[in-house]
Every structure is written in C-alpha cells, then in structure tokens.
Amino acid sequence: MTDSALRGPATTDRYSLPRTLFRKFVHWASHTFILSSKRTRRTRVGDVVLDVPPSVFHPGVFVTSGMFAAHLRRLDLRGKCAVEVGTGSGILALSAALAGAERVVALDINPNAVHAARINAATNGVADRIDARLSNLFSAVAAEERFDLIISSPPSFAGEPVDIADHAWVAGPGYCHLRNLFGSARRHLATGGEMLLLLSSDTNIALLKAWAQEAGFSWQQVAEKSILIESFVIFRLQANVSERGGADRQPLETAGSGSGPLSL
Numbered sequence: 001m002t003d004s005a006l007r008g009p010a011t012t013d014r015y016s017l018p019r020t021l022f023r024k025f026v027h028w029a030s031h032t033f034i035l036s037s038k039r040t041r042r043t044r045v046g047d048v049v050l051d052v053p054p055s056v057f058h059p060g061v062f063v064t065s066g067m068f069a070a071h072l073r074r075l076d077l078r079g080k081c082a083v084e085v086g087t088g089s090g091i092l093a094l095s096a097a098l099a100g101a102e103r104v105v106a107l108d109i110n111p112n113a114v115h116a117a118r119i120n121a122a123t124n125g126v127a128d129r130i131d132a133r134l135s136n137l138f139s140a141v142a143a144e145e146r147f148d149l150i151i152s153s154p155p156s157f158a159g160e161p162v163d164i165a166d167h168a169w170v171a172g173p174g175y176c177h178l179r180n181l182f183g184s185a186r187r188h189l190a191t192g193g194e195m196l197l198l199l200s201s202d203t204n205i206a207l208l209k210a211w212a213q214e215a216g217f218s219w220q221q222v223a224e225k226s227i228l229i230e231s232f233v234i235f236r237l238q239a240n241v242s243e244r245g246g247a248d249r250q251p252l253e254t255a256g257s258g259s260g261p262l263s264l
C-alpha cells in the first residue's frame with residue numbers, strides 16, 4: 001500500500017478535491033439507492049447466496065465483501081472459533097464457517113443485519129454454526145468469551161450516521177464509534193489468535209493503527225485490492241509478543257498449505 005494511504009485520507013495531492021466530491025456522491029448514491037432500498041434483494045457472491053434486506057450493506061455491490069470473503073475462504077479455520085464485528089448480510093461470518101470454523105458469532109448494531117445473517121446462514125447450510133447477535137461492538141459478547149479469529153470490515157468514514165443504514169458507512173465523528181473496537185477485541189482474543197481488519201485507503205488508517213497499537217496489537221498488511229479511486233487493505237493484527245508470554249506463532253494457515261504461512 002502506498003505511503004499516502006497509510007497517512008490516512010489524502011489532503012495534499014492534486015486529486016484530493018475530486019476524490020472527496022466523488023466519495024460524497026458515492027455515499028449519497030449508496031444511501032439513497034442501495035441502503036434505503038425498500039425491498040429485499042437476492043445476490044450471489046462466489047458460491048454464497050445472500051438475501052439483503054433494506055438498510056443492510058450490499059455485498060454484491062461493494063467489492064470489499066467479496067474480497068474479504070475470498071480471503072477468508074483460503075484460510076484453514078477448522079476447529080476455530082470466530083467472531084465478526086459488523087456482519088451486515090453475514091457474508092464474512094458465513095465465509096469463516098465455510099472455511100471450517102466450528103462456531104462464528106456474527107455481531108451487528110443493525111437489527112435488519114442480524115436477521116439477514118440468520119436467514120443467510122440457513123440458506124447456505126451453516127445455521128448450526130452461526131450465532132447472530134444484535135450488538136454495539138462486543139456489547140452482546142460475554143466477558144469470558146474468547147475467539148481464535150476476530151473479523152471486521154468497519155464503516156470507512158468519519159461522521160454522524162443519519163439512520164441505521166448509515167452505520168454501514170460512517171463510524172461517528174472522528175471514528176469515535178470504533179474507539180473501543182481494539183481494546184475489546186484484545187480482551188476477547190484467545191491466546192495465539194488474530195484479528196483480520198479490512199480498511200479503505202480513504203479511512204484514517206493512521207488513527208486506527210494507533211488505537212490498535214495502544215490496545216497491544218502488532219499490525220501487518222496481508223492483502224490489497226485497488227480500484228480506480230481507492231484501495232482496500234486487509235491487515236492482520238496479533239497480540240504483541242510480550243503480551244502473549246513471548247510465545248511467537250505462525251499466522252492462520254491456508255487450507256492444505258502444510259506448515260507455511262498464509263500465501264497472498
């Protein structure tokens with residue numbers, strides 16, 4: 001990923017104003033025509049069939065969902081316990097289950113998303129392994145619950161959500177709704193576990209990285225996809241070596257990859 005993306009939203013490059021205007025247009029168009037749609041739409045992403053009710057982030061329209069889902073499907077999650085923060089249609093939680101996870105907790109602040117995740121888990125044959133809960137970050141997760149894998153593709157932008165659908169897009173002024181994401185994730189991470197986080201180059205990545213490091217995570221880029229105006233990056237966060245008792249470990253492996261690290 002480029003240095004400018006790591007610094008957060010570009011402010012000085014000559015494309016800054018057109019990019020800002022374009023993002024505002026995309027936000028308005030997605031809210032008006034997709035998130036505020038009055039009907040449930042059916043879509044397919046890879047081999048996963050999903051019903052997307054009104055107000056829920058559409059994984060067939062936004063490329064981040066398919067990118068992250070494909071990444072998860074390459075992992076060997078057999079026997080692992082996972083949680084997704086901000087599940088939307090449930091696509092990433094389902095992908096973790098289809099990659100072998102024995103249990104996946106799917107959290108969302110939007111009740112329509114929680115309902116969709118349950119329906120979509122049943123449609124794709126993994127209802128017995130998906131536990132969808134209405135939750136603000138980890139609020140519906142018991143203090144003693146621990147996860148081998150924490151997944152999140154949070155809202156990309158700062159700003160006050162105007163309605164429940166808008167929570168898919170904006171994370172409060174200064175990203176304040178994500179302030180406790182990393183501390184909570186750290187507390188719910190099993191020993192040797194990791195967090196996978198997808199962020200846009202338009203997000204203030206530097207700020208989120210600082211919060212993650214403050215919570216005791218190391219931060220490493222593992223995948224990137226660029227589209228015309230933006231790139232999307234998956235980061236792997238692991239508890240700092242000192243905090244996991246000096247025991248270093250390999251990242252989650254790809255299915256059938258033997259002992260080698262994830263190949264991207």
Ligand SMILES: C[S@@+](CC[C@H](N)C(=O)[O-])C[C@H]1O[C@@H](n2cnc3c(N)ncnc32)[C@H](O)[C@@H]1O
Pocket residue numbers: 057058059064065068085086087088089090091092107108109110113135136137138153154155156167168169177
């Ligand atoms: C960018 S969408 C991603 C949806 C889905 N994971 C995907 O990749 O298609 C972000 C999701 O996070 C949810 N969300 C936003 N703030 C949240 C919070 N504080 N707690 C739980 N979920 C939240 C939104 O409702 C939305 O479903």
